[in-house]
Amino acid sequence: MGVYGVTDPARFELLGAVRAFRNGHQLDLGPAKQRAVLAVLLLNLGRPVPTHRIVDAVWGDDPPENGPNVVQKYVAGLRRVLDPDRTPRTPGELLALTDGGYVLSTGALDTEEFRNGLARADAERRAGHLEEAARVARTALDLWRGEALGGLTGPIFEAARTRLHEERAGAWELWAEIELSRGGFAGLVTELSRLVEEFPLREGLRAQLMIALYRSGRQAEALATFRDAREYFLDELGAEPGERLQETHRRILRNEPPAAPAPEPAPVARPVSPPPVPERPWSPAPALPSWGHGVPLGPRRAENVWAETILAALVPLMTCSLGSWGYFVYATVQRRTARELITAIGYLFAVLAVVALWLVDPSAPNADIISDAEAFGIILAFLVTVLASVHGAVLAHHPGDSAHARRQRRMARQYTAFNPAAARHHAIGRPDLARGYDDGGLIDLNHAPEQVIAGLPGINPIEAHRIAVDRYENGPYQNPDDLVRRGLVTPRAVRRLESWLICVPPALS
Numbered sequence: 001m002g003v004y005g006v007t008d009p010a011r012f013e014l015l016g017a018v019r020a021f022r023n024g025h026q027l028d029l030g031p032a033k034q035r036a037v038l039a040v041l042l043l044n045l046g047r048p049v050p051t052h053r054i055v056d057a058v059w060g061d062d063p064p065e066n067g068p069n070v071v072q073k074y075v076a077g078l079r080r081v082l083d084p085d086r087t088p089r090t091p092g093e094l095l096a097l098t099d100g101g102y103v104l105s106t107g108a109l110d111t112e113e114f115r116n117g118l119a120r121a122d123a124e125r126r127a128g129h130l131e132e133a134a135r136v137a138r139t140a141l142d143l144w145r146g147e148a149l150g151g152l153t154g155p156i157f158e159a160a161r162t163r164l165h166e167e168r169a170g171a172w173e174l175w176a177e178i179e180l181s182r183g184g185f186a187g188l189v190t191e192l193s194r195l196v197e198e199f200p201l202r203e204g205l206r207a208q209l210m211i212a213l214y215r216s217g218r219q220a221e222a223l224a225t226f227r228d229a230r231e232y233f234l235d236e237l238g239a240e241p242g243e244r245l246q247e248t249h250r251r252i253l254r255n256e257p258p259a260a261p262a263p264e265p266a267p268v269a270r271p272v273s274p275p276p277v278p279e280r281p282w283s284p285a286p287a288l289p290s291w292g293h294g295v296p297l298g299p300r301r302a303e304n305v306w307a308e309t310i311l312a313a314l315v316p317l318m319t320c321s322l323g324s325w326g327y328f329v330y331a332t333v334q335r336r337t338a339r340e341l342i343t344a345i346g347y348l349f350a351v352l353a354v355v356a357l358w359l360v361d362p363s364a365p366n367a368d369i370i371s372d373a374e375a376f377g378i379i380l381a382f383l384v385t386v387l388a389s390v391h392g393a394v395l396a397h398h399p400g401d402s403a404h405a406r407r408q409r410r411m412a413r414q415y416t417a418f419n420p421a422a423a424r425h426h427a428i429g430r431p432d433l434a435r436g437y438d439d440g441g442l443i444d445l446n447h448a449p450e451q452v453i454a455g456l457p458g459i460n461p462i463e464a465h466r467i468a469v470d471r472y473e474n475g476p477y478q479n480p481d482d483l484v485r486r487g488l489v490t491p492r493a494v495r496r497l498e499s500w501l502i503c504v505p506p507a508l509s
Contacts, residue, residue: 009106020081033070117140130181141175155495210249237437313389316385324350431452477503
């Protein structure tokens, strides 16, 4: 029992901005980094979190020099807020330091209330108490106040946010299935239309929208919903809709009353690891002429590469060095790295220097002999033109990250979480295989061969061999952090590569 007692626990919220309450009053959790430390502990509630894991989650690629001391300072600040009656020399009960790291053991957490509410709603639905089931499900959904872990950035928070986002989508499917069973078809259409826009990859919500439209006497709109879904999946994922959506479509075409698709299983409270995703049958994807593109870890469309390379080489030549900086500005926007920005600024200053040298002697253009400044400007312009042309061509020919690639990686991760069987079939994270799915350059740690893993920046062949052997000896990886936990690579290497790593669950034997 903590100092607050059983009857007066603290309450924490992650389904929105990170907040804490006691006696109905919101607690001041201090600066943003201190709230981030608390969020890491809440995501691992009741389990010790090593200091280095807290540093990685909160500071990412820019850790403080004295990371453990900074974490200790923020933990002390949290103890003063959460356990104000504790004397400085008394061991903490709510927030304690163990051999395995810091562990938080406290009162209510809204993510647990959300999961428990869904489990109860599903139980009421199975018992036939539909009105109570709908009320409990909606109460659980009302716990969400916005984007989970709002304002927190970094791979660990993004991964947790994605898991919670999928749980929320599954909760809406459960609620919609209950409402369809109650017969409220017409009133569901508007809400389901909004949910399809918010969760476009959830086939269950699209199928439920089709059913609600059909049972409201709007068969044509139900069929149009399927066409829109098929077009979306083909455009965004290069895949046909799954069997559950296609079966709903077939039944509507035959004027057979379509059955509501079963919702995702309600998650249990405080899972140690993300609950397994049920397998869904995959459907063949149309053959596309190209692979993923625009990322440093995967091939690109050859025609786009050469077109961009030629353009990057010609721009400085066609503009007589004055546009030498142009392609590098484009590369900065696409790749969002400081290196391209610094390069663009460097070429811009070089061009300004050329112009300044040409203008330093206004009479020079009318003179029979060029001035020394003009001569130096001509030489500098020639050097800038040649250097920018070659540099731009090399940069364009070697793939770099882009906004498109980041979007495709995000979509591929969501698709994998929703349908791992289809992800395996479409070879997400397998650049060694010819496929039509553009996954943004992801590498699947559970299925990619050793030589592909060895091609990752910062991973040598020996480490790649150890990764390939370990996944067979000790089981598949749940997330890239398993590489660190199993002592295979350094935390720094995982932080640098995490954006391109994915762990597609293996097929169940």
